[in-house]
Amino acid sequence: MTPTVPLREESMAKPVSTAAGRVWHLLSGLSTSGQVGLALVVLWLVLGAAGPLLAPYDVGAFVSPEVFDGMSARHWLGSDYLGRDVLSRLLSGAQYTVGLALASALLASATGAGLALTATVSPRWVDEVISRFMDTLISIPSKVFALVLVAAFGSSLALLLLIAAATYTPGAFRIARALATNLNQMDYVQVAYARGEGRLYIATAEIMPNMIHPVLADFGLRFVFIVLLLSGLSFLGLGVQPPNADLGSLVRENISGLGDGALAILAPAVAIATLTIGVNLLIDALPGRGRRITGGR
């Protein structure tokens, strides 16, 4: 049996004209947990974009005589193992975590969806080759795959971006291919074939617009997995390298403060959790297919 993928009917049922109107309609219908998720996501996107501008101190500056200081009016989140301001470092780290993960997730989802569309409208042997290759990659646990790639190529920022994208492309491909194959069987696509439309037209104009919503929900999940993967790698000392630091590196470098329960180690860890939980809550609250594919890393 092939799994059937439910399509979204509500966009037909409720005619809302403009794109902005549709987005507003979607957001106003969110449950409370969905609104909390949305707020967290927006908060982190803003902090990720504007972080360094908001930072009260320079990222690398030694500003406190005390190491692992607690909360104070001068240092809202205390100081780290070298007496640097935790809040400033957190804001700068958020830039790396959010930025890298967004770029990787975009690349993974776009590559996955592109390959899936290619596989769907191409001759059978092309589909076989691409699918077999992706099935092979998906059989390597993602953290293990990423570790092998890091060992082989190193971990500069650009390489980390590519490695994270490569790690999660097979999963994105699998979801997008299931969607595209189903749509490919629909009458209106078959009619387009019969009209003699080109493969490129069918893939981009007939199939793609109708799979964009589930693919976007999947993109959100890829983002969560990539945030967890990159901060995990940084936590192991294999991700973002000093002097740059993402949220995972911040947890690692302050690990000696664990015995004192230092804010410097808890704050970045909690920051990652609020970001990933926020995205998950938002996707879970979206109508339709989002709920089904939540989870799985």
Add this chain to the structure above:
Amino acid sequence: MAHGTPRNHGGIAAAGRLILRRLGSALLTLLLVSLVVFTISALLPGDAAEETLGQSATPEAVAALRHQMGLDQPAHLRYAHWLGGMIKGDPGQSLVANMPVGQVIAGRLPNSLTLAGLTAAVAIPLALAIGILSALYRDTGLDRALNLMTLGMVAVPEFLVATIAVLVFSVTLRWLPSITVVREGMGWAEMLRGYAMPVMTLACVTVAQMARMTRAAIIDQLNRPYVEMALLKGLSPARVVLVHVLPNAVAPIVNAMALSLSYLLGGAVIVETIFNYPGIASLMVNAVTSRDMPLLQACAMIFCVAYLLLMLAADVCAILANPRLRGQ
């Protein structure tokens, strides 16, 4: 198919053929995986000979060692040699530990299996209970609370769970040691104390994952017409779920278990490192930092074999549990 033979017998034969076909496909995937792992690690800019001798070595010495290690052969011969060694259980020499990779791994593998086994023993019953409970009380306050809890736990990084656990149980309460020491002849109490936190951390993410998939599998069945029929007959909801729905949901639930246990493989990478646990995953992280390629390749292949075995187990259970699948 299988005309003339008794139906049951034919079913078993068909199921056997199907399982053999899955086994063959898993072996083919494993072969392709080994090709991918080998190709990526052979793309290294430097090679093992240079790594071993260091930068000050003369080109002649490097060339001699390269010849001795077989690195001057073409790639496909090296792959065949490597694969042959892997199958015979001799994946080469660890560059850093300076002993056979097989020996290094043999010392670590039982530890990782113990950790995985203990985690599964804790996680599976807990996940089943949460999953069935939230499916039974779906769309009530209890379900929503459990949903929020598992949704949050799925998204939390392992190192946050681990740090909080260390903070609470080692630093504040002083109940448990913050690193796990494994040695011969440990008493039960000592073992329990040592394993408590790694197992707890690993189980957290796994339970959340498994419980969500169990809930989805059961609710998928609850929407079927036969459940409506049973309810219309006047059966109690508990009886419908336990007697009618559960047997039908076994295959998807086992599938969910296998998938979630495979996430445990990735989680182990972080957890073993944090608690300084001498397992395969922390060995692999060490192999990455020291660029010990033979060791890394062997560890990666062990993880892939474990993953494929779990997927195979899930497929076989699905075939055995579903009479309709046997006929395909």
